[in-house]
Amino acid sequence: MTELQPVTSTDAAAAPAAARASRPARVKIVRRPVHGVLLLDKPPGLSSNDALQKAKWLLRAEKAGHTGTLDPLATGLLPLCFGAATKFAQVSLDSDKAYRATLRFGQTTRTGDAEGDVLQERPVAFNRDALEAACARWTGAIKQLPPMYSALKHNGKALYEYARDGVEIERAERDVTIHTIAIVDWHHENPETATIDVRCSKGTYIRTLAESIGETLGCGAHLTGLRRTASGPLTLDRAITLEALEAMPEAERESCLAAPDTLLAEWPAVRLDANEAARFLTGLRRRTSEPDCAHLRVYGPEPHALLGSAHITAGELIADRLLSPTEVQGLLNELNLPRTL
Template sequence: MARRGKKPKGRAINGWVILDKPKGMGSTDCVGKLKWLYFAQKCGHAGTLDPLASGMLPIAFGDATKTVPYVMDGRKTYRFTVRWGVQTTTDDTEGTPVATSDLRPGEDQIRECLGHYVGEIEQVPPAFSAIKIAGERAYDLARSGETVEIESRIVTVHSLDIVETPDADTTVFEAECGKGTYVRAIARDLGRDLGCYGHIVELRRTAVGAFEEADMVPLDDLLEAGEEGREELDAEAIEAGAKARIIDFEPLDEYIIEPEAALSELYEVMLGDDQASRVLAGNSVLLKGRDAPAFCDEAFATGHGRLIALGAIEQGSFHPKRVFGGKG
């Protein structure tokens, strides 16, 4: 007799919470915290953010985890502060100095260099990074004392600008870049080119893919929302060692954004109930209306008030490639 699988533990929720990650907390720790807080069956993040960095960490629940690649492949915006005069092993404040200089660049001198860091550029990721070398993370090898050799790669920087110059030792930048770009490496290489060295002392991510700074919610706000929905225990239960549970998730759920928010750059196919049911069964449907495209490599379909599938449009028909079964 076939063995029945265990029922998933937790709530079957679908959507995004755009966390404003605090400094000092790892991305995996954030996922664990929100999974516990929301009592969610399935949870993941779109793009690792260093523990020393703060800012946007999109957290996906349920069906939204299937849209994570579209977020990770999107543009990212960072605001970061470079301190001149010191290069470190990690290219940030966590490492130890490896080179120093008494030289300090002027703003005009910095601006003259910025053009070399915009467009498709060749970049060597930091030794302390999540890049895998023979199956091991570069930062694990570096921390164990091994010499880490990482090959250069082509990355895309869409823009790089000076935001402000607080003093002679520091400059604040904002960069919009593509997948796989390390702003710590930009700070390192810029310092070398200017002949003064440099490393990042503050790093904050403000946008990822379709998500903007206004979408972010601080962890403290989520914790407060959890407390709003926590049950009240009487003295007898407290004396017996009982722990209060979150029984009302409505205050937390107000921060959830629909799964399709990650797909804003794709064409949306809006289906009626009959067509939506056909797509949910894995069938293609003919699109009607003079504005419906005949071909589209990537599109998503919505129906029954939610995201139901990812797919493509061929010869005027939507062909589902991945169906979303959750009800959320």
């Protein structure tokens, strides 16, 4: 039998010290100011925040935020805002959304999607006319009850956390608008599955919409696939995957960012001279002959640096969100342009 030797206090201290010495030194990420919008094609199985943190790390960005969550099951367009663009993230959050959804008829599940246990199975017996009528029934201004398996908060805790513990929370219905539902793929020979394109207002739960269509058809339904294809004027065809971003040389990654005013592309523009621009950045109201307008993007003189957003009421230009002079200069630097303010 091998005799065990006592470990002295010196040995105990030396052991972790030696282990620390053998570890490779951790490389500290040096963050930097980055300004713009990354149109990310989010993969399945990844939360929106996880996708944001990965992109933020790849760009070494100081400040970042996303414009509304996508469920881990869902894929598709997730606009990520960096630096100055974070001030306009709410614009994208409030905009209409577009989705491509795959529905499985004849089954309802605990979660409303393919990840939940099947609660009920019913026969599927409807034709295309009935499917079109069911989609039309849920088009327009409707009310939805937020599902328990959602990120909606109650007392600071997500509803899905309560649901996992078997707790049902009372929820209020919310008003949403389904602008269009288009049937992309459905065949009478395989009636259990359909693919639809949905254009809707913010806050719409596509899982709940799938369930509603299924109940109208009398057979139930759940969501088996969801892909966001647009958010306001932003579309999926310009998006990039995390894998593609990571494969790029680091020096090229920033070229994938769209300008911060991409989020404001549907708003009219106002351009100010150097003196007016400087005053606008202090938050002072400016007289204008322009008509009243609820939303405007405001630029300085050539080369038209974005200054912020504003509205016009009773002949006054009133700032809503302002960029700091540092952020304005940062945008000019990214364009390799000289200072104009």
